[in-house]
Amino acid sequence: MKQGSTRTHAIRVAIELRRRILNGEFEGGSRLFEVALAESMQVSRTPVREAMFRLAEEGLLERVRGGGFTVRTFSLSDVADAIELRGVLEGTAARLAAERGVGEARLRQIHETLEEMEGCFGATAGEVDFDGYCDLNARFHTELASLAGSEVLRREIDRVTHLPFASPSAFLPNNADVEAFRLSLRPAQEQHRDLLDAIVKREGTRAEAIAREHARAPRRNLDILLAGQPDLLARMPALALLVT
Amino acid sequence: MKQGSTRTHAIRVAIELRRRILNGEFEGGSRLFEVALAESMQVSRTPVREAMFRLAEEGLLERVRGGGFTVRTFSLSDVADAIELRGVLEGTAARLAAERGVGEARLRQIHETLEEMEGCFGATAGEVDFDGYCDLNARFHTELASLAGSEVLRREIDRVTHLPFASPSAFLPNNADVEAFRLSLRPAQEQHRDLLDAIVKREGTRAEAIAREHARAPRRNLDILLAGQPDLLARMPALALLVT
DNA sequence: TTTGCGACTTTTGTATACACCGCAGGTTCA
DNA sequence: TGAACCTGCGGTGTATACAAAAGTCGCAAA
Numbered sequence: 331m332k333q334g335s336t337r338t339h340a341i342r343v344a345i346e347l348r349r350r351i352l353n354g355e356f357e358g359g360s361r362l363f364e365v366a367l368a369e370s371m372q373v374s375r376t377p378v379r380e381a382m383f384r385l386a387e388e389g390l391l392e393r394v395r396g397g398g399f400t401v402r403t404f405s406l407s408d409v410a411d412a413i414e415l416r417g418v419l420e421g422t423a424a425r426l427a428a429e430r431g432v433g434e435a436r437l438r439q440i441h442e443t444l445e446e447m448e449g450c451f452g453a454t455a456g457e458v459d460f461d462g463y464c465d466l467n468a469r470f471h472t473e474l475a476s477l478a479g480s481e482v483l484r485r486e487i488d489r490v491t492h493l494p495f496a497s498p499s500a501f502l503p504n505n506a507d508v509e510a511f512r513l514s515l516r517p518a519q520e521q522h523r524d525l526l527d528a529i530v531k532r533e534g535t536r537a538e539a540i541a542r543e544h545a546r547a548p549r550r551n552l553d554i555l556l557a558g559q560p561d562l563l564a565r566m567p568a569l570a571l572l573v574t
Numbered sequence: 575m576k577q578g579s580t581r582t583h584a585i586r587v588a589i590e591l592r593r594r595i596l597n598g599e600f601e602g603g604s605r606l607f608e609v610a611l612a613e614s615m616q617v618s619r620t621p622v623r624e625a626m627f628r629l630a631e632e633g634l635l636e637r638v639r640g641g642g643f644t645v646r647t648f649s650l651s652d653v654a655d656a657i658e659l660r661g662v663l664e665g666t667a668a669r670l671a672a673e674r675g676v677g678e679a680r681l682r683q684i685h686e687t688l689e690e691m692e693g694c695f696g697a698t699a700g701e702v703d704f705d706g707y708c709d710l711n712a713r714f715h716t717e718l719a720s721l722a723g724s725e726v727l728r729r730e731i732d733r734v735t736h737l738p739f740a741s742p743s744a745f746l747p748n749n750a751d752v753e754a755f756r757l758s759l760r761p762a763q764e765q766h767r768d769l770l771d772a773i774v775k776r777e778g779t780r781a782e783a784i785a786r787e788h789a790r791a792p793r794r795n796l797d798i799l800l801a802g803q804p805d806l807l808a809r810m811p812a813l814a815l816l817v818t
Numbered sequence: 819t820t821t822g823c824g825a826c827t828t829t830t831g832t833a834t835a836c837a838c839c840g841c842a843g844g845t846t847c848a
Numbered sequence: 849t850g851a852a853c854c855t856g857c858g859g860t861g862t863a864t865a866c867a868a869a870a871g872t873c874g875c876a877a878a
Contacts, residue, residue, distance in 0.1 A: 337869095338830095338831065338832090339831075339832070340831075340832090363858095363859075363860095364859080364860070365858090365859080365860095373832080373833085374832060374833045374834070375832095375833085375834090375860090376832050376833065376834090377831080377832065377833095379624075379860090379861095380623075383624070383627045383628075386631075387627075387630075387631045389729075396840075396859095397582075397839090397859080397860045397861075407724070408724075408725065408726050411724040411725075411726040411727055412726050414670075415666070415726060415727060415730060418662060418663070418666045419662075422658075422659070422662045426658075480651070480652075480655040481652065481655075482655040482656050482659060483655055483659060485633075486659060486733075489730075489733075490730070582860095582861065582862090583861075583862070584861080584862090607828090607829070607830095608829075608830070609828095609829075609830095617862080618862060618863045618864070619830090619862095619863085619864090620861080620862050620863065620864090621862065621863095623830090624861090640829095640830085640869080640870060641829075641830050641831075641869085641870085642829075819878105820877105820878090821877090822875105822876095822877090822878100823874105823876090823877100824873105824874095824875090824876105825872105825873095825874095825875105826871105826872080826873080826874100827870100827871085827872075827873095828869105828870085828871075829868105829869085829870080829871090830867105830868085830869075830870090831866105831867080831868070831869085832865100832867075833864100833865085833866080833867095834864090834865085834866100835862105835863090835864085835865105836861105836862085836863080836864100837860105837861080837862075838860085838861075838862095839858105839859085839860080839861090840858095840859090840860105841856105841857090841858090841859105842855100842856095842858105843854105843855090843856095843857105844853105844854090844856105845852105845853085845854075845855095846851105846852090846853080846854090847850105847851090847852085847853095848849105848850095848851090848852095
């Protein structure tokens with residue numbers, strides 16, 4: 331394996347392996363063999379093992395009795411639960427931020443992000459800079475997770491968010507062609523604004539409720555896909571782990 | 575290292591290392607060296623590394639830039655946040671259980687646990703079987719975590735609970751001599767009962783609120799210790815990681 | 819005195835060989 | 849005929865040697 335951009339083999343293998351898993355290159359639940367992977371990536375078993383430990387920590391692999399790992403599979407209800415869970419955690423971050431108060435600097439920063447997001451919307455209803463919005467949306471949610479000043483909470487949000495279908499931008503990118511998705515962005519942005527408003531006004535319960543509801547947008551989009559666009563569904567990399 | 579009861583060296587090392595960390599045998603934030611540990615446990619570096627990966631996953635160790643691990647330290651506010659977080663997650667489990675409904679078998683089981691706990695209380699106010707109650711309390715909370723039928727949520731609760739000071743029975747055991755603790759058990763048991771009642775009646779919001787409030791009991795106990803019993807505080811193994 | 823460079827040391831990262839465990843299939847013995 | 853046992857194979861677990869990188873110390877020059 332070539333000395334790529336990253337530091338250690340283990341990290342590179344982890345990245346490559348993650349890519350393959352999310353691409354659906356492995357059967358759901360199938361076992362991963364160290365030797366085979368090591369050969370296919372031109373490294374020894376040692377960094378492969380380390381990479382597998384890391385992916386297990388991420389929740390993409392599962393330790394199996396008697397040693398080794400299998401690719402973890404998720405049911406549709408797991409996806410729904412993960413989204414619900416992110417909503418609960420972000421809601422807690424928002425509530426605590428409101429209850430405890432937020433420093434000037436941090437508040438200014440996330441407001442700035444909010445205003446930048448505003449710039450992604452064009453004059454007419456359906457006109458949106460999708461990619462730009464996605465990036466900024468991710469940044470907004472990262473900043474939100476830190477807003478309560480709790481490292482414990484921030485970590486946990488980070489964890490849940492790492493599941494590909496539970497990220498704040500899940501079921502958004504590469505789908506600008508779905509009318510319903512584009513139109514859902516404006517209300518989402520309104521929720522962002524209301525959320526900050528509630529935090530500033532120290533309205534913890536309201537902030538929590540808004541954050542929870544806001545997290546459900548991807549869930550709605552998923553339902554739309556399930557109902558009407560199975561072809562698009564298949565193109566979603568986040569859903570390769572789904573077992574039907 | 576002798577062939578102990580468990581299967582692999584890596585697991586044994588992880589257990590032993592966890593014990594040492596929780597015993598406070600390492601300075602907070604201090605780095606752990608693979609060779610030194612390997613020698614002290616009479617194994618090679620390989621299982622030691624694996625053990626450290628596992629403990630990092632648990633949140634007891636922290637990866638440091640440039641490789642290696644340090645012992646993670648927690649501030650008092652981290653402890654408070656972890657307890658709050660457990661409350662939020664158990665609250666979610668309770669709410670979802672109420673909203674979705676719970677199967678007969680599971681419901682009967684957790685009710686059984688509840689009744690067993692009742693048996694730990696004696697005739698007079700302060701008379702309690704402390705150890706028995708602790709065990710059953712842990713069981714009750716485990717069953718609660720599964721009650722919503724969400725594997726994703728159950729895992730996350732399990733994770734947070736593994737931090738020693740965030741477990742449902744934290745700041746309970748070995749402290750039967752503290753009057754305030756013993757007296758707090760009866761109200762706690764009432765909350766258990768109310769919680770199940772809310773779930774059975776499908777009152778999700780009420781169930782969530784009770785679970786959240788219930789999780790704060792350890793927090794109150796911690797405050798009591800902080801205020802009046804610093805000597806007892808020092809005897810708490812869960813708090814060895816605390817940096818003041 | 820301070821700063822920058824370079825060799826040395828320490829510690830982690832990787833490859834590899836070997837040990838061990840479970841399992842499947844065949845063989846042998848009652 | 850069936851059951852117990854041997855045995856080879858595919859796989860992970862562990863030890864160890866070596867490579868590479870990061871940190872450390874001292875020395876020299878400005």
